[in-house]
Amino acid sequence: MRLTNTLSGQKEELVPRGDSVTLYVCGVTPYDDVHVGHAMSYIIFDALRRYLEHRGHKVRHVQNFTDIDDKMIARAAQRGVPVADLARHYIAAYFQDMDSLNIQRAHLYPLATEEVPHILELIGRLVQKGYAYQTPDGVYFRVQRSPEYGKLSHRTLEGMMAGARVKVDEAKEHPMDFALWKAAKPGEPSWESPWGPGRPGWHIECSAMATKYLGAPLDIHGGGPDLIFPHHENEIAQSEAVGAAPFARCWVHHGMLQISGEKMSKSLGNMVNVKELRRRFSADALRLFVLSSHYRSPLTFSDEGLVASERGAERLRHAAQPDGPAGFSRLDSASYEARFHEAMDDDLNTPQALAALFDLAREINARRAAGEPVDLGVGVLRALGSVLGMTFAPASAPEGDHRPDVSGFIALLVTTRTELRAAKQFAAADGIRDRLAELGVVLEDGPQGTSWKLKGIAE
RNA sequence: GGCGACGUAGCCAAGCGGUUAAGGCGGGGGUCUGCAAAACCCCUAUGCAGCGGUUCGAAUCCGCUCGUCGCCUCCA
Numbered sequence: 001m002r003l004t005n006t007l008s009g010q011k012e013e014l015v016p017r018g019d020s021v022t023l024y025v026c027g028v029t030p031y032d033d034v035h036v037g038h039a040m041s042y043i044i045f046d047a048l049r050r051y052l053e054h055r056g057h058k059v060r061h062v063q064n065f066t067d068i069d070d071k072m073i074a075r076a077a078q079r080g081v082p083v084a085d086l087a088r089h090y091i092a093a094y095f096q097d098m099d100s101l102n103i104q105r106a107h108l109y110p111l112a113t114e115e116v117p118h119i120l121e122l123i124g125r126l127v128q129k130g131y132a133y134q135t136p137d138g139v140y141f142r143v144q145r146s147p148e149y150g151k152l153s154h155r156t157l158e159g160m161m162a163g164a165r166v167k168v169d170e171a172k173e174h175p176m177d178f179a180l181w182k183a184a185k186p187g188e189p190s191w192e193s194p195w196g197p198g199r200p201g202w203h204i205e206c207s208a209m210a211t212k213y214l215g216a217p218l219d220i221h222g223g224g225p226d227l228i229f230p231h232h233e234n235e236i237a238q239s240e241a242v243g244a245a246p247f248a249r250c251w252v253h254h255g256m257l258q259i260s261g262e263k264m265s266k267s268l269g270n271m272v273n274v275k276e277l278r279r280r281f282s283a284d285a286l287r288l289f290v291l292s293s294h295y296r297s298p299l300t301f302s303d304e305g306l307v308a309s310e311r312g313a314e315r316l317r318h319a320a321q322p323d324g325p326a327g328f329s330r331l332d333s334a335s336y337e338a339r340f341h342e343a344m345d346d347d348l349n350t351p352q353a354l355a356a357l358f359d360l361a362r363e364i365n366a367r368r369a370a371g372e373p374v375d376l377g378v379g380v381l382r383a384l385g386s387v388l389g390m391t392f393a394p395a396s397a398p399e400g401d402h403r404p405d406v407s408g409f410i411a412l413l414v415t416t417r418t419e420l421r422a423a424k425q426f427a428a429a430d431g432i433r434d435r436l437a438e439l440g441v442v443l444e445d446g447p448q449g450t451s452w453k454l455k456g457i458a459e
Numbered sequence: 460g461g462c463g464a465c466g467u468a469g470c471c472a473a474g475c476g477g478u479u480a481a482g483g484c485g486g487g488g489g490u491c492u493g494c495a496a497a498a499c500c501c502c503u504a505u506g507c508a509g510c511g512g513u514u515c516g517a518a519u520c521c522g523c524u525c526g527u528c529g530c531c532u533c534c535a
Contacts (some may be wrong), residue, residue, distance in 0.1 A: 011475095014485090025535090026535075028534095029533090029534085030534070032519080034535090037534085037535050038535050039535090040535075041535035042535075044535095045535095069533090070533075071533065071534090099527080100489095137482065153462085153530080153531085154462070154463080155461075155462060155463095155530090155531070156461095158461090159461050159462065159531085160462090161461095162462075169473095183526060188529095202533090210513090215491075223535065224534075224535030225529080225530080226533095226535065227534080227535070228530075229491075229530070230531090230532090231534095239487090246473070252535085255464085255529090255533095256528090256530090256535085257535080258528075258529085259496090261515095271504090288483080289471090292471070292473095292482080292483065293471075293472055293473085294471065294473075296464095296483095297465080298464080298528070298529070299462085300471090302471085302513095304470075304471085304484085305470085305484090307469060307484080308470080308471070308483070308484035308485080309471090309483080309484085311483080311484060311497085312482095312483050312484095314497095315483085315498095320495075330483065345471090346475095346478075349473075349474095350477080351472060351473050351474095351481085351482070351483090352473060352474085352481070352482080352490095354482065355472095355473070355481050355482035355483080356480055356481095356482085358481095359481090359482075362499085365498060365499065366498090366499060366500085368498085368499095369491095369498060369499050370499090393526055414492085421493080423489060424493075426493055426494065429493090429494095430493095430495080432493070433494095433495075433496090434495095437496095442496070442497090444495090444496050444497050444504095445492070445495080445496075445497090446496095446497075446498090447491095451497090
């Protein structure tokens with residue numbers, strides 16, 4: 001398949017070298033609940049991984065947790081809890097939320113705090129080779145030693161300095177030099193090192209973990225677009241300085257999630273967290289919302305968009321119901337599969353892949369309505385949908401929905417209503433239906449009798 | 460100030476020089492139904508921000524104008 005490589009700005013054919021594809025995705029700093037921006041990011045990389053696996057590649061997927069940094073320390077202090085406890089809590093929350101979105105877990109989730117020896121070794125090599133120097137504040141990377149610095153973000157040191165929004169630190173040789181090791185201030189968690197007690201800088205952990213667990217060059221290194229600079233740029237500088245060049249063959253970045261035209265950020269206070277969203281929308285609706293635009297385009301979050309996606313998800317769910325007779329069908333699912341693959345092969349074009357799925361759903365519905373067996377088509381729809389991470393699970397049982405199971409009572413009312421209808425007492429029958437609708441139970445009369453489902457999710 | 464992205468139907472969104480401009484949501488009409496819902500069928504952009512240019516041919520390439528947004532600082 002072809003993927004856009006941020007490094008070249010071009011679509012490039014992904015050619016696996018060994019028996020597997022290595023995928024490193026930058027993870028979160030676990031100091032707060034995950035928000036829709038994270039959801040968007042990890043849904044996209046989940047779809048990428050699932051597709052690679054669908055195409056027969058073995059994927060080795062590593063994603064880190066930055067469990068020690070300024071934000072962690074500040075939040076822990078604010079709450080009066082140890083940093084490690086804060087990390088443990090939000091890492092658990094991260095998994096809960098991502099699981100609820102049907103995002104496959106990475107094979108390994110290294111923690112920065114557990115990689116300190118390896119990080120120190122890497123810093124030592126950088127110092128030894130003249131790429132790093134010590135100041136009273138810690139150890140810094142010497143960006144001017146990297147002639148290619150800026151190659152990922154396509155900018156130059158001069159260009160960045162022109163912006164002049166860089167804080168001046170007298171002790172640094174160059175304003176763009178960045179910390180590899182931060183000297184501990186009193187009361188901060190710290191580790192011993194040849195440069196005094198301190199903790200790792202942000203960027204060094206990813207270089208250390210990625211090379212340790214996957215080895216350079218990585219086939220794919222991904223992350224949010226806001227990580228291109230400085231995080232990923234610095235990862236490249238550090239890693240390639242010690243000979244791990246190229247650090248990654250293909251850099252994959254997606255568009256930014258925005259909220260009503262603005263960037264969503266902690267400072268603007270317009271965060272929407274995943275837990276809250278999952279109470280109102282199904283995992284499939286979130287998937288559809290994210291994947292119905294191309295991953296490299298910015299996406300604007302909106303409630304109306306989610307509502308529309310929930311309807312769309314419901315449409316696919318309906319078509320994917322494995323009912324009806326099995327048997328031969330004239331439905332040509334191969335052509336839909338071909339469209340799906342062609343779209344996904346071309347830089348993960350999920351909107352077009354979804355279009356193929358919706359067209360398949362339409363044909364399934366039409367043939368099912370005509371009494372034809374559609375089990376083969378349904379099988380293909382479910383298989384391809386699951387490549388995108390769709391669950392097809394009924395929307396009626398959202399995560400965190402603690403409504404008691406009332407199906408017995410509803411069944412009783414449905415039976416009663418059926419009897420009323422048989423007796424042509426339509427006013428009473430409609431009354432039951434209306435009252436149930438008010439309570440969030442939708443009845444549908446079909447040839448095989450009356451079925452019901454809970455509405456509730458996207459109300 | 461530097462770098463970059465985008466502007467396609469009421470809304471979201473594909474399209475990467477050449478058949479009738481995907482798909483979803485919404486809306487309109489119809490079939491089915493006691494009615495409704497769901498489902499199905501049909502319709503919903505002679506036009507792709509505007510103006511020039513290149514080309515036999517442009518939503519797609521180039522230039523300019525207008526508009527929106529992002530990165531350059533912690534952030535997926």
